[in-house]
Amino acid sequence: MTDNPDLLETYRTMAAKQLAIGPLAFLNGSAGAGLTQRANRLGFDDITISPRVLRDLRGGGTAIQLLNQSLKSPMLVAPIAYQTLFAPQGECATAMAAAAQGAGMVLSCQSATHMAKVQQAGEGNATWFQMYWQAAGRAATLKLADTAAATGFSALVLTVDAPVNGVRDAEITAAFRLPPDVTAVNLTNAPQPEFAPLKSGESLLFDRVASCLPNWDDVAWLCRNAPLPVIVKGVLSPADAALAVTAxxxxxxxxxxxxxxLDGVPAAIAALPAVVDEVQGAVPVLMDSGIRRGSDIFRALALGASAVLIGRPVMWGLVVNGAQGASHVLRMLRDELEVTMVLAGCRTIADITRDCVHLKR
Ligand SMILES: Cc1cc2nc3c(=O)[nH]c(=O)nc-3n(C[C@H](O)[C@H](O)[C@H](O)COP(=O)(O)O)c2cc1C
Structure with missing residues (x-):
């Protein structure tokens, strides 16, 4: 035990002891040399909090409205694939935890549990459906969006930063493979494009995969045709944020x-302010990657995020104690956000503005 124990770190350590080497590499691993994963954490250290004292905080709280939905706190569980690797109830346990804490939940299209079951477990809590552009094209992508809408999801999160997997040495070293009973059950009927065999000199990525990748016209088309609001996930550049708004x-x-x-890209928290400046309030800007404390959430909100998504920490809770563990992790983060708000003199989330923090560099 160190002089300064970290509760979330305890969950991380316990989860690492409980998981087999393959799923552990899948959960905690990063791309390349891990520079970006480390930067995601270090980025928060560069932001000091500038507290105000003796303010009237009566009647305050962490509640927000986001895309016409009420959340008890500005937190959503990030989309994480194949959660039955981490606990038998997988995505259902996570949905229960999010509902218990009034946090939103984004379900990965690579969920190992049928989306309707997860919706049911979340009991009407705010749930969004994350999807990748489907390789078979527009009709297949819209079909998946329609199914999510019919199942009760209230927004679509289109992830655009992972057209292919990153280079994940930890997974390769651990020889990670999905066990046969863990599959993307919501995608099994999705039609797959048929490729002719590669000719000599052709590249799998550039000559095959690239022909199935979407562009901004496709995103605009999806926004016009999807039955739900479309959100893009995985933007770091202000120019791309502007294109997304235009779409x-x-x-x-x-x-x-x-x-x-992509290893080597900046910390998400470092990229946030320029995106917020570019978007100028046209749409809410959310962020994730590296949030480990309620005070990190405070920093992200101060830099203009409307809400944050939490990824691995919720899974550590899930591994250690199922729905209760995931719920406890979300609770700890919310409690710490509340304490930070009170100590910084912020009564509501709207009070957390850019002058509440100072960027060291
Ligand atoms: C095991 C694992 C699986 C993930 N699966 C998906 C996914 O299916 N779709 C997606 O958009 N993001 C996925 N992500 C990324 C998360 O949604 C999120 O961006 C990231 O975990 C945030 O960083 P954090 O873990 O440091 O909080 C995954 C992340 C992890 C750790």
């Missing part, structure tokens, strides 16, 4: 996928 998205998520895709 008609209803929110932008600044994220580097928790450092799992």
């Amino acid at each position: 008609g998205v209803r929110a932008v998520i600044v994220s580097n996928h928790g450092g799992r895709v």
Whole structure:
């Protein structure tokens, strides 16, 4: 035990002891040399909090409205694939935890549990559906969006930063493979494009995969045709944020996928202010990647995020104690956000403005 024990770190350590080497590499691993994953954490250290004292805080709280939905706190569980790797009840346990804490939940399209079951477990809590552009094209992508809408999801999160997997040495070293009973059950009927065999000199990525990747016209088309508001996840550049707004998205998520895709990109928290400045309030800007404390949430909100998504920490809770563990992690983060708000003199989330923090560099 150190002089300064960290409760979330305890969950991380316990989860690491409980998981087999493959799922552990999948959960905690990062891309490349792990530079971006480390930067995601260090980025928060560069932001000091500038407290105000003796303010009237009566009647305050952490509640927000986001895309016409009420959340008890500005937190959503990030989309995480294949959660039955981490606990038998997988995504259902996470949905219960999010509902118990009044946090939103984004379900990955690579969920190992049927989306209707997860919706049911969340008991009408705010749930969004994350999807990738489907390789078979527009009709297949819209079909998945329609199914999510019919199942009761209230927004679509289109992840755009992972057209292919990053280079994940930890997974390769651990020889990680999904066990046969863990599959993307919501995608099994999705049609797959048929490729002719590669000719000599052709590249799998550039000559095959690239022909199935979407562009901004496709995003605009989805925004016009999808039955739900479309949010893009995985934007780091202000120029891309502007294109997303022009395409008609209803929110932008600044994220580097928790450092799992392109190693060497900046910390998401470092990229946030320029995106917020570019978007100028046209749509809400959310962020994820590296949030480990309620005070990190405070920093992100001060830099202009409307809400944050939490990824691995919720999964550590899930591994250690199922729905209760995931719920406890969300609770700890919310409690710490409340304490930070009171100590910084912020009564409501709207009071957390840019002058509440100072950027060291
Ligand atoms: C095991 C794992 C699986 C993930 N699966 C998805 C996914 O299916 N779709 C997606 O958009 N992001 C996925 N992500 C990225 C998260 O949504 C989120 O961006 C990231 O975990 C945030 O960083 P954090 O873990 O540091 O909080 C995954 C992340 C992890 C750790």
